[in-house]
Amino acid sequence: MxxxxxxxxxxxxxxxxxxxxxxxxxxxxxxxxxxxxxxxxxxxxxxxxxxxxxxxxxxxxxxxxxxxxxxxxAAPLREVTFYMEKYRRFWDESLNRLEQHLELLQDEDKP
Amino acid sequence: MxxxxxxxxxxxxxxxxxxxxxxxxxxxxxxxxxxxxxxxxxxxxxxxxxxxxxxxxxxxxxxxxxxxxxxxxAAPLREVTFYMEKYRRFWDESLNRLEQHLELLQDEDKP
DNA sequence: CCGTTATTTAACTAATACGTTAAATATGCA
DNA sequence: TGCATATTTAACGTATTAGTTAAATAACGG
The missing domain is CATH 1.10.10.10 (Winged helix-like DNA-binding domain superfamily/Winged helix DNA-binding domain)
Incomplete structure (x- = not known):
């Protein structure tokens, strides 16, 4: 470590x-x-x-x-949570739903 | 480890x-x-x-x-964040504000 | 097939981690 | 003071970690 x-x-x-x-x-x-x-x-x-x-x-x-x-x-626990925040977009369910939505929109442009 | x-x-x-x-x-x-x-x-x-x-x-x-x-x-990052959740009450700012509020209410009961 | 590029494995070293038991330290109390 | 309780430090063994260099493996492209 x-x-x-x-x-x-x-x-x-x-x-x-x-x-x-x-x-x-x-x-x-x-x-x-x-x-x-x-x-x-x-x-x-x-x-x-x-x-x-x-x-x-x-x-x-x-x-x-x-x-x-x-x-x-408390402080270090807070620190870890803040650290994780910058990766939230990789796993946040609602964001994934948003991404899927955007993908669908893109697909709609295709034949 | x-x-x-x-x-x-x-x-x-x-x-x-x-x-x-x-x-x-x-x-x-x-x-x-x-x-x-x-x-x-x-x-x-x-x-x-x-x-x-x-x-x-x-x-x-x-x-x-x-x-x-x-x-x-994504999965392990999510797992860590969920793990941290159970300690959130120890550092969450708004909760601290709530606690302070409750303390104030208690103080008001005192002379 | 051969040479080049990308990556891993092998063999080794040094430092750190985690456990043990025995001894030392700190404090309360008769 | 001296014993009992709580905790830490010392000394040690062993496993793991993180790095190195050298050699092996994988896949492309002439």
Whole structure:
């Protein structure tokens, strides 16, 4: 994975464990132990996934006593959606319908 | 990167060279040589990036004489956008405005 | 058939990713 | 202080990634 921000974000999203962690965090903040519970991997492994997510800006973390709670951060998700926008014309259903319509119009010009 | 489809897609998007290739393909089909031209990496390297993109379903390829042309494929882009949808409430501006509005309403109940 | 052009495969290297277990660190509390 | 709990860091193994150069393959055109 490269070092630019978009690459870090996509790279972070490329792992199913990390996506599951994000899904969990979409329901509310959680500690490392809570996040680790559903997985069969060790705590240090989860700790590192969190570090990757944090480096991508997808989560922020705060300490309260011996617990470190993670919370989902909006900005990178917004960034990805904006990135996808420039490809929307390739898949947007209504636009495809428009294109088909235009093709039909062209066909009408032909014999 | 894991082996499920979404991971393959995000993994493919995690490389800036591959994103640049997709951007180029959004302007139309292109051969391997054409795609390689803007980059300072070797042809085999580009060939492999194309294989990664193809495995993710982000491009399809056809052969015509000795040229292999690549074209952008819509489905995975749609899939990513749909995936992002479930996080939209975390960053959608208008929703934030709604939330602020609700907070204001709550504040009005207070002294 | 031969030479040229386009592309891929093979073989290799270096860096990164992801997991492990063991040890270190941080904090709360008796 | 000292133990318990939560989390991170260290040290390590292995797989994957991304690049290289050299050789192989594919298809055209004389």
């Amino acid at each position: 490269a070092t630019d921000r978009l690459s870090r974000i996509f790279g972070a999203l490329a792992d199913p464990t990390r996506r599951a962690i994000l899904a969990r965090l979409s329901e509310g903040e959680a500690t490392v132990n809570e996040l680790a519970k559903p997985f069969s991997i060790s705590l240090p492994a989860v700790s590192r996934h969190l570090k990757v997510l944090e480096a991508a800006g997808l989560i922020s973390r705060s300490r309260s006593a011996q617990w470190r709670t993670s919370r989902l951060e | 894991a082996t499920d489809r979404l991971s393959r897609i995000f993994g493919a998007l995690a490389d800036p060279t591959r994103r640049a290739i997709l951007a180029r393909l959004s302007e139309g089909e292109a051969t391997v040589n054409e795609l390689a031209k803007p980059f300072s990496i070797s042809l085999p390297a580009v060939s492999r990036h194309l294989k990664v993109l193809e495995a993710a379903g982000l491009i399809s390829r056809s052969r015509s004489a000795q040229w292999r042309t690549s074209r952008l494929e």
